[in-house]
Amino acid sequence: MNYVPKIDRRSFVVSVAAMGGGLALGLDIPFGGPQVIRAQDGSPEVNAWVVIRPDDTVVIRIARSEMGQGTLTGLAQLVAEELECDWSKVTTEYPTPGQSVARKRVWGDFSTGGSRGIRTSHEYVRKGGAAAREMLKQAAANEWKVPVSEVSASNGVITHTPSGRTTTYGKVAEAAAKIEPPKDVKLKDPKDWKIAGKGVKRLDALDKVTGKQVYGTDLKLPGMLTAAIKECPVQGGKIKSFDAAKVTTMPGVKKVVQVGDSGVAVVADTWWQAKTALDALPVVWDEGENAKVSSASIAEWLKAGLDAPEAFVGNANGDAKDAVAKAAKKVEAVYAYPYQNHACMEPMNATALYTPDKCEVWGPTQNGEAAFAATLAASGLPADKCDVHKVHLGGGFGRRGAFHDYTTQAVLIAKQMPGTPVKLLWSREEDMVQGRYHPVMQCKLIGAFDANNNLTGLHMRLSGQSILADVRPEALQNGKDPLTFQGLAPAGEHAFGYSIPNLLIDHAMRNPHIKPGFWRGVNINQNAIFLECFMDELAQAVGQDELEFRRKLMGQHPRNLAVLNAVAERIGWGKPAPQGVYRGLAHMKAFDAYVAAAAEISVTGGNKIKVHRIVGATDPTYAVNPAQIDRQVAGSFVYGLSALFYQECTVKDGRIEQTNFDNYNSMRIAEMPKVESILLPSGGSDPWGGVGEPTICVAAPAVLNAFFKATGQRVRSFPLKNHNIQMA
């Protein structure tokens, strides 16, 4: 397997071009300023983040995407906190990427991945709220002809303290919109928060329990047709031919179109008609060289990397190889992590309407700007003739951020039917075989002890796939993919949580043709399993308690230690467990948050695991909505344990074998352990941490470590179903 698969880098290049192109439009609409910018209903925009209607409704603009993680509510809380508005009158809306580009990216980054929604925008959205508050106060002061210092704002009401006069935001918004925004605003101390920091309910729950929430799959436009699509099942392959005449007379079928050089779609009145015809359509593929690849050939290639002389160094101190050579005792193990599909509940979809003058797309996206870039590229139209209308996502998990293959397809189909809106919806089967998969990785770990059983060295050799090499090759550092070392890095948002005298963590890059992607948690998922299971192996090799062994290496990592101690204490580490119950733990720093887990399990028949209880601790520096964080922690355990027990995408003849939930299972309620979430926001000036992903990675090692305690069996390849280990 020494050929290099062809990679389409067009989408990224265009993404950069699109943003530059937007700036080059030269539209200069001031932030505030004398000319009032209006929302669609005519209400004045106080600034880009805040629109206030005459009835005092506050519309908060949200650039990031809501896909279940609660970022919509959290960001609104942060703006509302500084705005001093009435939370019960808050609603939200998404600005479009087209508007953002035309306004010099006034809403900043739209990307909603890497647990970034809140942690990388909290400062400027709070400033947006604070600036609007000051403008509203100033407008009231001007009307009353009093100094603004005598005016205060609370709960959407402005009061002139000396006279007791009051007015509301809705009454002064029009005037406030014309006021010069303050140059700088002071943000509140989080200890004074009244809306942020509280476990307020989600703003989007009602529509989600009544069926009114419109997802991409639910969009309806006048005259809309529906499309079903099939791409070459071997990624990188092409379409050779298809026999449209065989299906064009089937009920509802309007057109059969080639999509790019590797796909074919049927457009029909209803999706079932489109899918039925697509299933009947004879297609011949040019699968190419990749059709020779199998899971076994990939595993063999990765295995060779475990001892390859060439590797990128991600973290090193001392001389780990020397420490291993001189060790009084050595411990060695090899782990392997499989391909996995995101399996969002809502399959990929997008709706496009193309005319030679305009291209509009409606769809679920974790990054409106990436969808916009894909729309520009596929339509061939400039930025001022395109736009993307975001809708809430039925799950994202990393599949709908950097990757807009489905948006590109929708536009390419719509382009062949100008003037007709077309909704493209993938079947679950298409979604399973055209994923952007969690990359495969193997890891050989060697630990070295001196004669006194002190750990003197650790070498972790990763061998496997780089996501950036495929998705953003320009982000590689002299060929190295720094993301591969998430959770193992020398410093930063994914820093290694131990101090070891001699350390070497390196990566032999092996990139099979299966397209890799950012899969919720990304590379911490495998790295936490490798490291945290092996830490248990090391402790056990020298007869030490697994928690005490870790603590000795964590003196320089107080925040890691705090979350680890918290779960250990809550689970009752060191105290007798109930009969037949065993415990395991793990911790990690990821996305600038510190997380730990401790699990209690029992095992029957040697292979049926019941996870009774799992405790998660999270230190995200600041907690914007504790109730939603608790839900992210519980949901992360489901995501992580589903992967551990059930999920693997295998490759045969170059294609992914799993096609639906019957062979790619996901946990159900019967398997749900009791989750206890401990929040330990430590405050201070450290970067804020994200909460949508980190906890996933500690679920598996905590359970695997407990399983070893219960059975003496150390499992090092996944998922557990491959070892006939089940979830009871």
Place this chain on the structure above:
Amino acid sequence: MADLSVNGKAHQVDVDPNTPLLWVLRDTIGLTGTKYGCGIAQCGACTVHVDGIAMRSCSVPLSAVAGRQITTIEGLAQNGALHKVQKAWLDHDVPQCGYCQCGMIMAVAALLKDKPKPTDADIDTTITNICRCGTFQQVRAAIHAAAASA
């Protein structure tokens, strides 16, 4: 032409009788609260009631339900008042992405009709819907709360 009764309203639909009920509801009648997740009755996102019984509409052909009473998520609230399961869902702030939740709520509403005070074991065997966001802990709490409510 097939006669369908959906949420108490009569519909005449002119589609292939083999079409799954899911797609008749979504594309022909226009009720999109019922979701497509897998098409093979695995995930439960498409759950509706047929004569009061929870069924996965992606795997029920139109021909099998002609003349029967179908209830979708849009018909669960009565006279403008949310169903007790929907209320419990709001009280416990259950949904995350929400895509699977309508199917989950329909499955739970049918369970409570059959077993007004379900045990955890009843829930485990009956509610087999997939939720990738992992809302199960809140789902269980909300089921018990709905069962305890009037």
